[in-house]
Amino acid sequence: MAAPKLSDIAKRVGVSTAAVSLALNKGETTRVGPKKRAEILRAAAEMGYYPNELAKALAERRTRLLGLVVPLRDPIFFNQFIAQALSGIQSTLMRRGYNLLIFSPSGKPGRETRDQIMESRFTDGLILINTRSCTSQDVTDTINELKTAGIRFSMINSYYGRAPINYVGVDDAKLGEAAANYLASKGHRKIAFLSGSATLPAHLELTKGLQRGLSKHGLKLPSERVGCTQYERERAFTILDEWFDNKRDQPTAIFTADEQLLLHLYDYIEARGLSVPEDVSVLARGNVGLGDRLRPRPTSLVIPTFRMGELAAEMLIDEIEKPNGKSQRVLLPFELAPGTTA
Amino acid sequence: MAAPKLSDIAKRVGVSTAAVSLALNKGETTRVGPKKRAEILRAAAEMGYYPNELAKALAERRTRLLGLVVPLRDPIFFNQFIAQALSGIQSTLMRRGYNLLIFSPSGKPGRETRDQIMESRFTDGLILINTRSCTSQDVTDTINELKTAGIRFSMINSYYGRAPINYVGVDDAKLGEAAANYLASKGHRKIAFLSGSATLPAHLELTKGLQRGLSKHGLKLPSERVGCTQYERERAFTILDEWFDNKRDQPTAIFTADEQLLLHLYDYIEARGLSVPEDVSVLARGNVGLGDRLRPRPTSLVIPTFRMGELAAEMLIDEIEKPNGKSQRVLLPFELAPGTTA
DNA sequence: TTGAAAGCGCTAACAC
């Protein structure tokens, strides 16, 4: 018994498929007489009719599906940042009646975004979350590709350019400055910056901000005190060893650029038996959901990741539903979350 | 400039749409002559042609989309168990060329599954992950609904019935027995069980197993030593207070039924200033990715959640692609992961 | 080898 379709109902009741479609979908329209409608509804229920969303979507030229693009090799679901953003996205999608399509990475390195663009004929638009593996070049390339393909999208994080796109992020230069300010006002003179990679957009912004902030306190950020771990634990340990073996120039405070780096730092602190903040102060960027479970509780400049997802989805759906609107670039405020480490 | 379609290419090259479809999709078939094919391919590339997956899907009656159903009110992306399973699912989907559709919860309580079944006309099949909020009744109801709707699916976790469905889980009775065995052999006589809710399928299985295991050591699991927190922190604290205020009958070991309960227990232990395992031993079920970040590191009976997701997806896709196959019920082995708490 | 044509199941424009 194949699934009943619109025309089956039509045949049974003795009306046109159009009438059935109308009766079923356009609630209180006048297009169908009340008793004909009742008959149709009853038949549909009896036959256990469910619409074929696919056919519907093809005819309406819209799927109410948004695609998620995460240019990242790692499994995306373990990343707290992404988890937060996804929750925010979901909250909007739920409210507006959309669903989320998660593309499986193609496996062919570099081609992911392109492939996902192709698949996107299945979706009404794309949400892009930039992660620590996106260079500034990657990001602008992607933007161009999407623009020329005429695909609607909305981007989260790590784009500091000026192209007119839907974007939600934070002002990382400002965040860096705030970090410098905070630590310097606490009396720290030797402040180190633990980062991922010097080529990351966020790294550049944060560094800029740190320098600006420090210079207001008559301080500097010498390159020996900027450590790029490439997100490798080993490398992080090497860098930290260098900092802490050098008794004379040992930093008294460390600012970490993201969650992963903070975890490595915690591991190091535990391994070396340091006390925080006695031996060294720690200030972290990000790490939203993590703060609760870490001991000691990190002092952080928290990024509103959930809200970012929520907003990005909102902006995208707005653009889809009323194509006249302008694209927006939104920078959300960050917040100091007190912990015991700085 | 609307997106070019098959017929645009056909018109331009001067062939039928069928020829274009063949040339583009059926690689080395003999249906199209080599130079005609070359021409078609070139034209397609020049015009920047991407197929409309929607139309394709409608014609082929398959989307290569799998839907995810999580009957849970909470944001699903924060649940480590689900995150693990999702990663496993993704790994299979990637290998087999499918994508994942995440339904947004409808908001109407109780209707979620039904709604998602309707939406499922968009997908080739459904993956269901049962969580701690699923009663045994919920699960069987869902199974029946899906069966009568003729929807293919594959279920993860918490179904201990015998219906012939694709299912991946662990033998929780056996796990409970193993827990009892482990703790009893370490000399514990007063073993308590911290669980979520007495109505959960897993609770029943675990209890059964614990009792079986304990009785082999001449021990019992009195009802005072089974605590159901309803996953509320307050309630957990009340129960634990009762256990620890009663000096005479204080448990020397606690077995926790899942990750969330373990976290509450850790909070309690910290708040009350207990030492583990000196004051009390802790053995946890599950908590795969969490173990690394918790201090002290929990001793756990680890469930292969990633593998569960991987397998569930595999089984579902197999059934979709060769409908003759039988459905399978797979119970995966759990493993003792040593920590410092028991 | 190739082209024409009939769907896939639904919506929406257009007659009646």
Add this chain to the structure above:
DNA sequence: GTGTTAGCGCTTTCAA
């Protein structure tokens, strides 16, 4: 008001 019809963009027989 109600029914008819022409698509949506692609795949796949079936003739030629």
